Amino acid sequence: MANVCRYGFFTHAVVRGIPDTFGKKAGDSCENGEASVDLAKAQRQFGCLTGALRQKVGLQLIEIPPDPELPESWRIEDVAVIQGDTALITRPFKQQRRSEVEAVRRVMSELNLTVVEMGDEEGVSGGATLEGSDVLFTGREFFVGISSHTNHKGAEVLADTFRDFAVSTVPVCGGTRLKNICSMGGPDTIIFSSSDGAKKTLRMMEQLTDHHYEVLTVPEESAANSIYVRGPSKRDFLLHRPAEECPDSMPAFQKLEDYTLLPTACSEASKLGASLSSLCLLINRKHTYF
């Protein structure tokens, strides 16, 4: 298949800054009801993340400036699914988030990616919603978590876009997102939370896949979302939550041999249900066909 190479080879990362309206609902000046977030801290953590991606991992970083009108625009992972040189611009579940895609679409075009849209609101793909945080691409296939934000139709659009790959749907329990309970930890490694819901999803994935993945189980759900990149320097990097945020999972990360572990805090974003990977889109522009 033209698009296949081992997972983790990325050259670019696209991020979007944290707006001052961080933690506030669009058009609503009130504090987010559930948790009080520390804007400055969130921005600092964001800075640490981007710094690590750029300087440690060595990716080219493209930062889209924050838009105060779009308080959730920093969750850039949701608005595009990128594989190879194709970028599927998604349709987020929340109506107010749908305008977040515009800036991202522009960047994708500038990067010479083939931009694919979800299609009309009406018609065949009408009612389809899809968010990137429900999509796990393993390098060999896609798993789409059917969640509160992503539905079957959305998954179908994704399957239609990335035809080379098997696209399997898996249930995501408890109102969470697929990427909250799992993420890639290496070319053939999936980091999985050990929660019951995650186990259920994992079982389903195991049933659906033709491939074999190593599963790295971590006790804390927060640890299950990490960012794996095999950087230009041919080293394996894993950006993961620091010990303060998931103390029990550290031993699991230590098991990854020859990895450069980059503890990256993400406490503020996680208060809003996001995690490390929510903050960036990873792209490989040095794609070779062989």
Added chain:
Amino acid sequence: MTTEAGSEKAEEVKEKAEESAAQTDQSEKATEETQEVTKAESEVNEKEKEKEKEGKEGKGISRYLPTWLKKQKSQSQTSPTKEAPPAEEPDSKVTQEEEAPAPEVNGHAEEVEEKEEVKSEQVREKEESHSNASADTEPVKEEKVEESAEKSPEETKETTEGEGAEEEKKGQQPEGEAEGGEGGEGQTSIFQSPLRLVRKSKMKLVVCHVTLLDGTDFTCEVEKRAKGQYLFFKMCEHLNLLEKDYFGLTYIDTHEQKCWLDPTKEIKRQIRSNNWQFSFNVKFYPPDPSLLTEDITRYLLCLQLREDVASGRLPCSFVTHALLGSYTLQAEFGDYEPDQPRPLDNIGQLTFAPNQNKEMEEKILELHKSHRGMTPAQADAQFLENAKKLSMYGVDLHHAKDSEGVDIMLGVCANGLLVYKDRLRINRFAWPKILKISYKRNNFYIKIRPGETEQFESTVGFKLQNHRSAKRLWKVCVENHSFFRLNAPEPPNKARFLTLGSKFRYSGRTQAQTRLASSLIDRPAPKFERTSSKRISRSLDGAPMISITEAENGREPHLELHSDSKVKEVDVSPGDAEATSLQSPGPSEADLSQDHDKTQDEVLKHQANISQLKRSFMEAPPPSPPQPNQWEKRLTSSPATTIRIQQQQVVSVPETEAAAADNTVSDTKEPAKLNLHRLFSPNVALTTEVEIEETVVVQEVSRAAKPGLVTVTPIPPAEPTTEQETSKQEVKAEEKVVTVGKEEPKKQESVSSESESEEEAEYHPNVSVSISHTQIPEEKEEEEEQEDDKRGEQEVSAPDALSLPAEVSKPEEEANRVEEDAGAEKKTDAEEKEDERETEESTDDPMITPDEAPNGLTLPEEGETGMSAPAEEEEEPKVNGEASLVEVEQRPQVICCSEPPVVKTEMVTISDTFAAQKTEIATKEVPIVHTETKTITYEAAQLDGNDGEPGVLMTAQTITSESLCTTTTTHITKTLKGGLSETRIEKRIVITGDCDIDHDQALAQAIKEAKEQHPDMSVTRVVVHKETELAEEED
């Protein structure tokens, strides 16, 4: 010494067979053989055999079904060769029929044994070297010489022995012959057998039109009653294709559905219309095309995939379309030539994608430029490397509805069954997870192995459009499972896993077999023309045709490489990359051909050197030596079994009765049968010493065999270890054997139910363990405990035996590993561990049941530690029940004599429960309708309501004479209940014959024999099931 001589002979025979032109017959082979041993006599015998075969098949359609059965029992009979028998000696035939009643065979068995022992070594060697039937026949002939006076009885023996020895080889021969011949130089010799079929009959000829993968039409005449095989072989001959097992012929049925032509059935009966129109297609998409041996095979696969992609059947992304298209261009047109009229002009006329547009064509051209210097073969290989990764590669989709009526697609592929809703994969059932596949009317069911958390297996049902589509899906499943998961096809007559009503089984070679066979291909890369490019070049450029030869290809693993490279140099001398010049229109065909000639000469020389390998390929008993071993492993579980297994390996024909059956079993994968005879027959109490000796022999053999394999095939490491292990294990085995020997006489029953389950389970798709799971461990333990209770100490000995088989089988396993990318290493480890474990267990732990271990081993993916085994065991009861039922229904006659000595047990043979279910299903679904069935049951013993253990299939024996085929199957179940040990022996004798059989006499004889063998037992029940075939019916 003996061994060597035998092997040489075998080789010689093979060689000759190869050399012999299209006309070569078995008779010729026989003649050759005779030179070495007994000439004239052997010939006669051979002919007789042929006649026998004829007789069986000779009856034409009416005999059709029986033929199948026969084939299954002794596969050799069904082979094309046999079908093509010379119809000249009716007399002998008759004589044989008269003289060769099944019972007689048994009587002679002992006599034969002596000789067999001596020869056994030879046989083994041959087996391992993939010798063909001719080689096997030798022993028989020798005997004949000695006993020449008594022709008829001898013949019987011969048959038996021959089968025994040849079973493995013969079973494969049908295919092996055809392919073997091909191995020669793609000559027609291979196809002789199929051709012969036609020859004998005086039927009308029909013109068949076959659409080839390159879009051209192939027309040929076949006899009206020819089987699918015939046409298919003709096709392969025409295409010069050796690795043909991946391909098949399709036809459009009266309902506009595309169906696979069953090679074993008459074409006329399948197409059901007078439209003799077929197309040649890839039937099994090799998961890793790079493992194909020949470029021509890859080329054909490419053609199929190009069509799949262009038609949208194989969906892929824009980029992939472009990439695949660019490889197609490179393969067909060679390097991108900026000066020449741009291929872009042509490109519009080529279809690369369902929705091809200018953008894509430009992308294709752009990528094409980057392939400069790539030979056509390399381009094909790259094409395949990319295509194989597509998620829908090799997935055969069928429309269906789920239980809620939602439209879904069921995809059958190498790994299992996939469920799609729209484009989304919503479920997947790997073959190892599927316990049973069935269909009923328009419903299609799969029974799923319980997961770790579940207690019971579940059945998932799908609705298909109609009965036909359900059956078609079922067939595809059976075939795919067999091809990709089994080491050898399951014999159709043993209706187990998949069968309810249909006897249908995959009859060709499995992937493992075909790989083994093709690894032995030694011929110059065949020259073939890329027709499409030729076409294009003419139409567009008016340029000379481009003929591309395989010789260019640098990918050939073999020596041919050298020749190729030379060729290239010569041709390309102008300077370009090797391939380039060839591909370009420039070099005329003449040049090419010259080069080819050179190449061929060189290759031929080379060939001479490797002739041995070649021979082996020709006979290419794909089932390969390893299989028996695996079976043996399974069998090994019981102590008794162990012994037998060893014997089998060592002395293939020790006991006439047993031998035949045993071999057959090994070939066919019916492990259970092997055991039978020993247990039942007085022979059971074989002296320990003898066995030990045999064991030793095995050692040698195994060692010897491995090196050979290694040379030919890329066999992974771990062998040294294996050998060492082997030796150790063997030693242990000897000790234990002794133990066993003592115990056996008393307890024939020792074989546990588990072992049977394995057998029965054979066809259950459980062959392997899926990546994910662990489910089984728990169950396993439980099972073990149970087993322990049942068996006690006896079993301890078994493991040893296991060790041997395991080792022997390794070559095979290794081959398997190659196939299976994932966890190859793990498997190895696992296997080793298993071996170790078993060994240990054998020594002292009663805890770990030998049975389980064997199970694990048996599974193709044994590496995964037989996790699946336990699960299999669970189902045993059902399986057995099913099996027995099915058999009863299908077989012409079933006679069951069961005799619990002091114990009462329920009869597994025909369990009412299952019977009820099955009958129902069978009646409705059975494809083969025209059958007359009569069942008579004599019952002496009362059956207890207890769920009994499923019977253990102890032995199977097949005795074949011209007109009669007798198969004896014995199930022995031993149960420990409250300190009482129950032993139930169930013996099933199947007599199949074309002509009139004196059923009563046969029955009486069978009962008599059974009683003789077990004087202290009483016959509890006799079931006579008579099935007369009225006509063949399919689909």
